[in-house]
Amino acid sequence: MQVAKPVGRNAPALKYDILSALAVHALSGDKHRQRSVLRITALITTRYNWRSNELSIGREEIARLWSVNERTVKREMAKLRSAGWIAVKRPAARGRVAVYEIDLKQILLDTVDVWRVIGTDFQERMQQEPAEDNNVVPFQPKPAIPPPQGEDVWAQVQEILHNRDPELWSSWFRHLNEAERAGGQVTLIAPSRFMADYIAQKWPARVLAAYARIDPSIRALRIEAAD
Template sequence: MQLAKPVGRNAAALKYDILSALTIYALSGDKHRQRSILRIIALITTRYNWRNNELSIGREEISRLWAVNERTVKREMANFRVLGWVTVKRPAARGRVAVYEIDLKQIMIDTQEVWPIIGPDFQTRMSEDSEPVTNVVPFATKPVGPEVAAEDVWSQVQSILHGRDPELWASWFRHLSEAERAGGSVTLVAPSRFMADYIAQKWTARLLAAYSRVDPSIRTVRIEAAD
């Protein structure tokens, strides 16, 4: 699976595909996901330089675009960094705003679940391998899994999750840490409220199933935010 760089003759079509995937991914989630995805779409459509993969914008300007305060901007951008969608290319300095990069490849990996909703032609187009050319960036192959310790329950659970879906593990589960395990209950901690709520809504059952294979006494899994 490959993703061509959105420049050149087919750039417009690929940009529409990426924005379509983000839009349907947002609509398939709850109001928190919808608001979060709408915010990154706003940044992409108003300030993102596709050719250079640069988003040059300050926190104050983002707050105006999103109609929120700068504290909300700081929290949301941190969520995007945790997801791997946004990275800081050049930090802000006196008289100069920060420059970010957007990982379009990671965004497409994370939105694969909604590709069939958009249509079979979209799914085929995004899944097929392209001819190797210089401006093609290959999707990541199977992510390297966690180190497994024989007596460490959490590392064994992580290994099970990685084995079932390496890309899902790399995007979400690897960011979790085990805070407590007692009395048949486990508490996991996510780096942000957004991630904690999203994983709790989507994948609590998968986490519990993985735990049950290692420790059948586990009956409930809770996910809390670190912040």
């Protein structure tokens, strides 16, 4: 599914659509979903930088915004990370709060069921391709590579990663293989040391979020090189 790009230069035009999708998604669920969505909405509307996709905030300040204690913040942020909605961009250090990034595209994908409730114009707007620069000559697109099919956990994780971003999956995730899954940890094998290190640095939260949807016991990830 193609989804309009929710961050960067076009983000201000999409922010109200994203907040609308979150609100209707919350209202279609139970009180637990409504509370979680209200909490992330509060972070977005009070502290989120739409252009840089950064949320700079400490646990103490989040607790104050949510009117809860810091243990509740820790638990709720872990839940949002498992859902793939939030990831740590830069961890907290002495004198500096943590910087998070919000995966708005994953939020949009997770709220797709309520798009029709908002309206057909909303559906069309959210699924449209971003405008291209008329001075750029388009290249012939490559044929789409289908994700692996199967009932095993790794095939389902691959399908989730593919649906989230087919181009990223085709370039990186499809080259991985699952070597071991035990004790809450999964080990994946990449064909090269460069690929293993790059994926481990850039997208561990996304891979773990995909696992969390199939096997919530997985909380740690290792990526090793085959060579």
